[in-house]
Amino acid sequence: xxxxxxxxxxxxxxxxxxxxxxxxxxxxxxxxxxxxxxxxxxxxxxxxxxxxxxxxxxxxxxxxxxxxxxxxxxxxxxxxxxxxxxxxxxxxxxxxxxxxxxxxxxxxxxxxxxxxxxxxxxxxxxxxxxxxxxxxxxxx
Numbered sequence: 001x002x003x004x005x006x007x008x009x010x011x012x013x014x015x016x017x018x019x020x021x022x023x024x025x026x027x028x029x030x031x032x033x034x035x036x037x038x039x040x041x042x043x044x045x046x047x048x049x050x051x052x053x054x055x056x057x058x059x060x061x062x063x064x065x066x067x068x069x070x071x072x073x074x075x076x077x078x079x080x081x082x083x084x085x086x087x088x089x090x091x092x093x094x095x096x097x098x099x100x101x102x103x104x105x106x107x108x109x110x111x112x113x114x115x116x117x118x119x120x121x122x123x124x125x126x127x128x129x130x131x132x133x134x135x136x137x138x139x140x
Contacts, residue, residue: 001134006033006076010069020066026102027059030092033076034106049125053111057087061104074101080132081105086120088129
């Protein structure tokens with residue numbers, strides 16, 4: 001099983017009054033990684049996969065430890081834990097080689113922007129997603 005790796009820079013504005021990345025900002029990091037995964041990698045060779053849009057149906061996030069500002073980026077690893085007919089679940093870890101800061105998951109629903117309604121996952125999208133399909137790791 002492959003994992004998508006996204007190198008996410010920290011911005012000074014990501015910090016809160018306590019000197020660490022604000023809890024809401026972690027959702028932005030997940031979004032950046034998810035967009036990179038679904039909209040940059042999937043279309044690769046001109047494929048229309050996921051180009052029609054998607055919506056987030058649910059987020060779950062566990063804050064494991066605080067992340068303080070530094071100049072080096074943090075790694076966001078993502079993979080797929082479930083592929084349904086009209087939704088998928090993406091799991092994430094925001095981490096450094098030696099520690100995990102956040103574990104999270106997102107339920108994503110493909111969306112037909114023209115029809116303004118959810119749509120089913122295409123065969124091409126499912127084939128792409130299966131390369132990243134794995135169980136969620138056990139919580140540490």
